[in-house]
Amino acid sequence: MTLTLWIVAAVVVVLVLLLWAIGGYNAFVRLRNRFQNAFAQIEVQLRRRFELIPNLVEAAKAYLGHERETLTHVIEARAAAVGASERLAARPGGAAELQGLATQDAALSGALGRLLAVIEAYPDLKADRTIATLTEELTATENKVSFARQAYNDAVLTYNTKVQSFPDNVLAWFFRFDTAPPFATDSPAERAPVRVSFG
Amino acid sequence: MAADPLAAPPAPPASDFFSAQDAARWRARRWLVVFAGCVVAVVGVMVVYVALVSTWVTLAQSRDTLPWEEALLAAPRDLMLGTAVVTLLMVIRGTWTRAQELQHGSDTLALSIGARAVSASGLPPAEKQLRNVVEEMALAAGGLPPALYVLDGERAINAFSGTSAREPFLVVTRGAVDGLQRDELQALVAYGIGQQRNGDATLNLRLVSWLAGLTVITALGRALLRAPAFVLRRGESGESVGDFGKAMLFFSLPIAVAGGVVMLIGAVGGVLARFVRALASRQRIYLADATAVQYTRDPVAVRDLLRRVEAEPDGGTLSAAYAEEFGPMLFVPGVRRLCLRTHPKVRQRIARLEQPVT
Known part of the structure; x- marks a missing residue:
C-alpha cells in the first residue's frame, strides 16, 4: 500500500518536473528568437x-565646403564601422566582434552628431530647405539605429533575466542557454541623445 | 544621479512590454466579464419587468382577491424564459453585427472619416518627419509600422490608433503634425503604437460592439414607444379612423408604456456599460503613457506633450462625430464631458509620469 503510494508520488513529481522543463525550454527558445530578431x-x-x-555627405559638401574636416571624419568613421560590421558578419555572435562594432558605431554616431551640431551653428543653413531635409534624414537615421539597439537591449534584458533567475538557471545550464551580450556603448558623448530643434 | 544620462529617465516598471502585452490581454478578458455582467443585469431587469406586468394583470383579473405573492408566483415561466432568451439574442445579434462591421470596415474607416493616407515618398517636410517618427517608434516597439493617416481638417493636437482585419493603423491630426516639436511628435506616436501593442485596440473594438448590442434594447423600446403615433399616422393618411382604428389606438397605448420602460432599461444598461468602459479605459491610458516613455526613453517629451495639449484652448477636442466610438483610443478625449470620461485628467497623467519609481 505505502509502496504504491510512493510510486504514484514519484510519478507525479517526475511528470511535474518534465512539464516544467518543457515549458522552460520553450520559453528560452521564444526569448532567444525574439532578441535575435x-x-x-x-x-x-x-x-x-x-x-x-x-x-548625405555629398549633399552637405555643397553647403559645408569649409567644414571639410567634419565631413572627412564622418567618411572615416563610416569606413571603420563597415569594417567592424563585416568582421562581425564573418563571426556572428562573437563578443569581441560585437564590442568592436558597438565602438565603431558609437564613433560614427559621434561624427554624425558633430555634423548636425555644425549645421545647427549656421542659422542661414538651417533655414535652407535642402539642409532641413538633410537634417531630418540624419536625425531619423540616427534614431532608427538607436531605437533598434534599444529594442535589442530590451529583448536581451528579458532573456538574460530568465537565464539567470532561480530555478530557471538550472534549466538554462542543462540546455546550455547562455546569457547574451547587450549592445553597449562606452562613449559618454554617444549616451546623450542627438537632439535637433526645428524652432 | 541626474548627471548620469543613463540613470536619468525613470524607466517604467514594465521594461518587458511583451509580458505587459500578455497581462493586458488578460485584463481585457476580465473587463469583458464585467461587461457581460451588464448584459445579464439588463436581461434580468427585463424578466423582472415582465413578471411584474404579469402579476399586475393577474391581480386585476382576480379583482384583488388574490394575495400578490401568489399572483407573482403565477407568472408564466415560459413567458419569462422567452423574454430572457429574446433579449439575450437581440443583444448578441447587435453586438455581432457591429463587431463584423468594425472588423471588416476599419480598413476604410480611417478614410471614411476623411483621413488621408500618408504615402511612402515625395512628402512635404512635416509629413516626411511624421513618417520617420512612426518608423522609429515601430522599431522601438519591435514591430512593423502601422498604416499612417492624417486628418487634415482637425486643428487640435490629437491622434488615435486602431486595428482592422488587415493591419493596425494610426491617424494623426493636422494640428499635431504642424504644431509639435519632433520629440513631442515622437511621444504622441509612441503612445498610439503603445496602445496597439498593449491590445487596447482589440479591447475597444469589443467594448464598442457590446455597447452597440445594449443599444439595440433602447432602439426596440423607442420603436414600441412610437406605436400610438404609428396608428395615428395610418389614420391621417386618408383612411378614416373607424372602430378598428380606435381599438388599435387603445391597444397601442400599453405597448407605448411598455416601450418607454424597455427604453429606460436599455438606457440604464448603456450608462452602466459606459461606466465600465470608462473605468477600464482610464487604466489603459496610464499604461499607454508608461509604454510611450518606454519606447522613447524620454519622459520629459511625454510630459511636455501633455502640458502642451493642456495649454491648448480646446484641449484636443475633435470636431467630428467619430470622437465617441474611438474614445479610449485617442490621446486626449475628443469630446468634453463631465462624467464617464474615458481618459484621466491630463494633470493626473502628468503626476503619474513624475512619480518616482520605487
Whole structure:
C-alpha cells in the first residue's frame, strides 16, 4: 500500500518536473528568437545608414565646403564601422566582434552628431530647405539605429533575466542557454541623445 | 544621479512590454466579464419587468382577491424564459453585427472619416518627419509600422490608433503634425503604437460592439414607444379612423408604456456599460503613457506633450462625430464631458509620469 503510494508520488513529481522543463525550454527558445530578431533589425538599420551616409555627405559638401574636416571624419568613421560590421558578419555572435562594432558605431554616431551640431551653428543653413531635409534624414537615421539597439537591449534584458533567475538557471545550464551580450556603448558623448530643434 | 544620462529617465516598471502585452490581454478578458455582467443585469431587469406586468394583470383579473405573492408566483415561466432568451439574442445579434462591421470596415474607416493616407515618398517636410517618427517608434516597439493617416481638417493636437482585419493603423491630426516639436511628435506616436501593442485596440473594438448590442434594447423600446403615433399616422393618411382604428389606438397605448420602460432599461444598461468602459479605459491610458516613455526613453517629451495639449484652448477636442466610438483610443478625449470620461485628467497623467519609481 505505502509502496504504491510512493510510486504514484514519484510519478507525479517526475511528470511535474518534465512539464516544467518543457515549458522552460520553450520559453528560452521564444526569448532567444525574439532578441535575435531584434539584432537582425539593428543590422538592417546599420546597413541602411552605411548606404545613406555617402549621399548625405555629398549633399552637405555643397553647403559645408569649409567644414571639410567634419565631413572627412564622418567618411572615416563610416569606413571603420563597415569594417567592424563585416568582421562581425564573418563571426556572428562573437563578443569581441560585437564590442568592436558597438565602438565603431558609437564613433560614427559621434561624427554624425558633430555634423548636425555644425549645421545647427549656421542659422542661414538651417533655414535652407535642402539642409532641413538633410537634417531630418540624419536625425531619423540616427534614431532608427538607436531605437533598434534599444529594442535589442530590451529583448536581451528579458532573456538574460530568465537565464539567470532561480530555478530557471538550472534549466538554462542543462540546455546550455547562455546569457547574451547587450549592445553597449562606452562613449559618454554617444549616451546623450542627438537632439535637433526645428524652432 | 541626474548627471548620469543613463540613470536619468525613470524607466517604467514594465521594461518587458511583451509580458505587459500578455497581462493586458488578460485584463481585457476580465473587463469583458464585467461587461457581460451588464448584459445579464439588463436581461434580468427585463424578466423582472415582465413578471411584474404579469402579476399586475393577474391581480386585476382576480379583482384583488388574490394575495400578490401568489399572483407573482403565477407568472408564466415560459413567458419569462422567452423574454430572457429574446433579449439575450437581440443583444448578441447587435453586438455581432457591429463587431463584423468594425472588423471588416476599419480598413476604410480611417478614410471614411476623411483621413488621408500618408504615402511612402515625395512628402512635404512635416509629413516626411511624421513618417520617420512612426518608423522609429515601430522599431522601438519591435514591430512593423502601422498604416499612417492624417486628418487634415482637425486643428487640435490629437491622434488615435486602431486595428482592422488587415493591419493596425494610426491617424494623426493636422494640428499635431504642424504644431509639435519632433520629440513631442515622437511621444504622441509612441503612445498610439503603445496602445496597439498593449491590445487596447482589440479591447475597444469589443467594448464598442457590446455597447452597440445594449443599444439595440433602447432602439426596440423607442420603436414600441412610437406605436400610438404609428396608428395615428395610418389614420391621417386618408383612411378614416373607424372602430378598428380606435381599438388599435387603445391597444397601442400599453405597448407605448411598455416601450418607454424597455427604453429606460436599455438606457440604464448603456450608462452602466459606459461606466465600465470608462473605468477600464482610464487604466489603459496610464499604461499607454508608461509604454510611450518606454519606447522613447524620454519622459520629459511625454510630459511636455501633455502640458502642451493642456495649454491648448480646446484641449484636443475633435470636431467630428467619430470622437465617441474611438474614445479610449485617442490621446486626449475628443469630446468634453463631465462624467464617464474615458481618459484621466491630463494633470493626473502628468503626476503619474513624475512619480518616482520605487
